[in-house]
Amino acid sequence: MPELPEVEVTRISFADRIAGAQILEARMGKPLRWPLGCGPESLVGRHVLAVRRRGKYLLLDLDQGLLLLHLGMSGSLSFMLNPPEPGKHDHFELRTSQGVLRLNDPRRFGAVVFATHEADPVALKLLGKLGMEPLGADFDPKLFHLGLSKRKSAIKQVLLAGDVVVGVGNIYASEVLFLAGIRPATPASRLSRPRAARLHQAIRDVLARAVERGGSTLRDFSNAQGEAGHFQLDAMVYARDGQACKVCATPIRAIRQGQRSTFFCVQCQKP
DNA sequence: AGATGTCCCTGGAAGC
DNA sequence: TGCTTCCAGGGACATC
Numbered sequence: 001m002p003e004l005p006e007v008e009v010t011r012i013s014f015a016d017r018i019a020g021a022q023i024l025e026a027r028m029g030k031p032l033r034w035p036l037g038c039g040p041e042s043l044v045g046r047h048v049l050a051v052r053r054r055g056k057y058l059l060l061d062l063d064q065g066l067l068l069l070h071l072g073m074s075g076s077l078s079f080m081l082n083p084p085e086p087g088k089h090d091h092f093e094l095r096t097s098q099g100v101l102r103l104n105d106p107r108r109f110g111a112v113v114f115a116t117h118e119a120d121p122v123a124l125k126l127l128g129k130l131g132m133e134p135l136g137a138d139f140d141p142k143l144f145h146l147g148l149s150k151r152k153s154a155i156k157q158v159l160l161a162g163d164v165v166v167g168v169g170n171i172y173a174s175e176v177l178f179l180a181g182i183r184p185a186t187p188a189s190r191l192s193r194p195r196a197a198r199l200h201q202a203i204r205d206v207l208a209r210a211v212e213r214g215g216s217t218l219r220d221f222s223n224a225q226g227e228a229g230h231f232q233l234d235a236m237v238y239a240r241d242g243q244a245c246k247v248c249a250t251p252i253r254a255i256r257q258g259q260r261s262t263f264f265c266v267q268c269q270k271p
Numbered sequence: 272a273g274a275t276g277t278c279c280c281t282g283g284a285a286g287c
Numbered sequence: 288t289g290c291t292t293c294c295a296g297g298g299a300c301a302t303c
Contacts, residue, residue, distance in 0.1 A: 003296060033279070033299090056297075073297055074281080089281085107280045109297060125299090153274060162298080169296055221296090258275070261294085277301080286292075 002071040004134065004167025005210035006221050006229070007056050010071070013223035014079035014101070015051035021096035022047050023062075029091035032103075033072065033111040037122055043067075043114070048096065055130045055166035065116045068126055072109030078102050079224040101224075131164045134203050135211070139165065145196035148188040155191065155199075156184035156262050164188075168203060171238045172210075174263045176202045178237045183269045184262045185255070237263040 002010070026040035049061040058077075060067040071077070083100045086093065092103040092112045103110060115123035131147065132139045147164035148155070156177060159168045168176060177184050179202040182195060191199070215221055215229035222228050236246055241254035241263055250267040 006296085030280095033297095070297080072280095073295070105280095106282070107295085109280070151273080157274090160297085171296060259277085260297095273303105275301105275303085278299095279297105282295095284292105284294085287290085 002056060002075065002221070003169030003172050004056060004207055006215040007058060007071060007167075008053055008135075008211050009215035009223050009229060010077050011051050011053050011058055013225045013227070014077070014099075018048050018060075018079060018096065018098055018101060019050055020047065021098035023094055023096050025093075025095040027093050027095075029086065029089075029093075030108060032091055032105065032108050033070070034113055036112055036114055038114040043094070048094075054127055055133070055162060056169075057127065059118075065114055066118065066123070068111070068113045068115060068123060069103070070111045070126075071103075072105060072107060072111065074107040075103055075105035075110035076222065077224045078104065078226060080226075129163050130166050131162055132166070134165050134167050134207050139200070139204070141193075141197040141200040144200045145191070145193050148191055148196055151188040153188065154185045154257055155182060155188045157258050158188040159203075160258070160260070165203065167207060170260050171235070172203075172206060174238045175236060176206055178264060178269060179206065181269055183266075183271045184257060184264050186271050237265060239263065 023043050023046050026043040028036065028040055047063045049063060052059040056070060058069040060069060079099050079101045081099050083102060089104050089106040090102050091105055091108060094101040103112065113122060132143065144165065148158060151158045156173050158164055159173045160170065176199065180199040182199060213229060237252050240252045243252055245252055245265040245268060248265065248267045250265055252263055252265055255262050
């Protein structure tokens with residue numbers, strides 16, 4: 001579910017409401033991807049200062065340490081005053097003085113990890129190799145092109161890897177490459193400066209617009225207040241294999257790249 | 272070091 | 288209806 005826009009929309013939907021809250025109780029359900037790294041009870045009494053985002057991670061700054069939170073493939077957060085009883089897929093919960101933060105994650109690819117500070121080895125392992133923030137000031141076309149020039153693998157896989165630019169997931173990768181007119185299998189290093197600049201712009205435009213509209217990709221998504229997004233990405237290519245391209249009517253093609261599906265138009269996208 | 276394949280887990284849809 | 292198979296928005300890790 002969550003690519004960068006959904007994570008950012010989730011952050012915005014509860015950051016102000018949880019800021020300043022004191023943790024009254026912490027509980028875990030089934031194990032998530034990684035262990036929390038501390039006893040849940042040791043979180044009790046601490047205050048949540050702020051909620052930031054890095055790539056697809058949410059960072060809950062505490063007055064002592066921080067929590068790294070990842071939604072994986074199927075995770076979603078809710079922050080409610082009076083939540084219902086925890087369900088079978090609610091695997092992490094913080095009861096605070098200002099509401100209950102709860103992670104629901106059926107597939108349990110998500111994670112909540114405690115780190116003493118951002119330079120903690122635990123945090124560095126997860127955040128250390130992340131690429132540029134696509135909506136940040138450091139994401140500039142020249143640096144982007146430089147990053148791509150060093151990579152021989154397919155541009156789609158370089159986007160997904162997240163070490164050049166973060167936040168572009170499997171759906172947006174196909175969409176963004178369509179908008180930029182670039183075939184997904186093109187080696188990243190073969191992209192000219194102008195084509196890299198086009199891709200840079202497509203990434204910015206699509207992600208920024210999705211955040212503005214409150215997220216929502218192709219399936220269910222709701223923010224921490226339970227509100228659906230209004231972006232309703234009208235996919236040009238994703239999951240449209242066999243259907244006519246909305247621009248040129250050529251049938252959209254599907255391929256597998258690194259065990260993930262990719263969709264593109266042979267006519268509109270050039271190698 | 273970079274590229275590639277494997278695996279973690281549950282559930283829904285499609286096929287038989 | 289019920290069983291099996293495949294697929295899903297992520298990413299760390301092992302291997303070459």
